[in-house]
Amino acid sequence: MDNGKVRIAFFDAKEYDIASFEKENADGRYEIKYFEAKLSADTANLAAGYDVVCIFVNDEAGADVIDTLAASGVKLIALRCAGYNNVDIEHAFGKIHVARVPAYSPYAVAEHAMALLLTSIRRIHKAYIRTRDFNFSLSGLTGFDLHGKTAGVVGTGKIGRVFADICRGFGMKVIAYDKFPGSGNGLDYVDLDTIWEQSDIISFHCPLTDETRHMVNADTIGRMKKGVVIINTSRGALIDSEALLDGIKDRRVGAACLHVHEEESDVFFHDFSGHIIEDDTLARLISMPNVIVTSHQAFLTQEALSNIAATTLSNITQFFGEGRCENELCYKCEKVGGCPQEHKKLCF
Numbered sequence: 001m002d003n004g005k006v007r008i009a010f011f012d013a014k015e016y017d018i019a020s021f022e023k024e025n026a027d028g029r030y031e032i033k034y035f036e037a038k039l040s041a042d043t044a045n046l047a048a049g050y051d052v053v054c055i056f057v058n059d060e061a062g063a064d065v066i067d068t069l070a071a072s073g074v075k076l077i078a079l080r081c082a083g084y085n086n087v088d089i090e091h092a093f094g095k096i097h098v099a100r101v102p103a104y105s106p107y108a109v110a111e112h113a114m115a116l117l118l119t120s121i122r123r124i125h126k127a128y129i130r131t132r133d134f135n136f137s138l139s140g141l142t143g144f145d146l147h148g149k150t151a152g153v154v155g156t157g158k159i160g161r162v163f164a165d166i167c168r169g170f171g172m173k174v175i176a177y178d179k180f181p182g183s184g185n186g187l188d189y190v191d192l193d194t195i196w197e198q199s200d201i202i203s204f205h206c207p208l209t210d211e212t213r214h215m216v217n218a219d220t221i222g223r224m225k226k227g228v229v230i231i232n233t234s235r236g237a238l239i240d241s242e243a244l245l246d247g248i249k250d251r252r253v254g255a256a257c258l259h260v261h262e263e264e265s266d267v268f269f270h271d272f273s274g275h276i277i278e279d280d281t282l283a284r285l286i287s288m289p290n291v292i293v294t295s296h297q298a299f300l301t302q303e304a305l306s307n308i309a310a311t312t313l314s315n316i317t318q319f320f321g322e323g324r325c326e327n328e329l330c331y332k333c334e335k336v337g338g339c340p341q342e343h344k345k346l347c348f
Helices: 015-024 063-071 106-121 124-132 158-169 192-198 218-223 241-249 280-287 302-322 331-335
Strands: 006-010 030-034 052-055 076-079 097-099 150-154 173-177 201-204 228-232 253-258 291-293
Touching: 006 302, 015 030, 015 302, 076 302, 097 302, 106 124, 106 158, 106 201, 106 228, 106 253, 106 291, 106 302, 150 158, 150 192, 158 173, 158 201, 173 192, 192 218, 218 241, 241 253, 241 280, 280 291
Parallel strands: 006 030, 006 052, 052 076, 076 097, 150 173, 150 201, 201 228, 228 253, 253 291
Antiparallel strands: none
């Protein structure tokens, strides 16, 4: 820290990131350097001399990056997102602390999931393109009612519960799966086989782990209702993209609404218009008439950006000012059966 200010190396910085963090840091209590580059083994040395690195979903913080950061004096990795599958938290233990933003706006993501669903099944995107050319034909625009359909919600954290509430508002039957089912939320919990077999629409709101990677695959797609609509606003690798393509071509999958893609890190958040996309799988998905892809934008609301900045900087303040951080990530909490610190102080 220089002059008592915490120094933050901010990676993968976009215009909207900078605006929200500068507003939250209007009093100048933090010294923030914004880097356009993503954090990776090639760019980790840029953080030398900083106290904190602030990263997003497509930054890489594997073992080699963590070692470089720790050796250069970085004390905290501050994720400005909820997911942390891009950080090796077990390797980080004892070397560098990690904190995240567990919830910034569940409404932003859940509402985006519903927006994708409505756009897809009511062909709104196709109608928009047509009417821009003054084509007012209704041919090929027939959709279906959501009322009375069954929505399967996989993952019932804050986002999943908000999405379930929205579905109920449309008169849908909601069934849910979670490895750790909640109580008192009124959800009808079932096993995954029931989700696959009974759902007209399946929406994913769970983290990416070894257990959930490619949970949508050739086998599970084969057990789904013919014409199922799949929505993914969580992590791309929950879905085996090749299996999804096959399911679409076989007419088993009726539509796919994808806010994420398993190989998105080199594509999303960049402008490739006028260029050839190297990701053949993504190009084929986008070419399908019943697939909608948005570029990991579900979080992108004014409210969510404000909450992300506030919580991220609050995590940093707690860490350096109080010697604790309520949003610290610790592999012991998940894999060893509980961290004895219970967030009353730092995990190591």
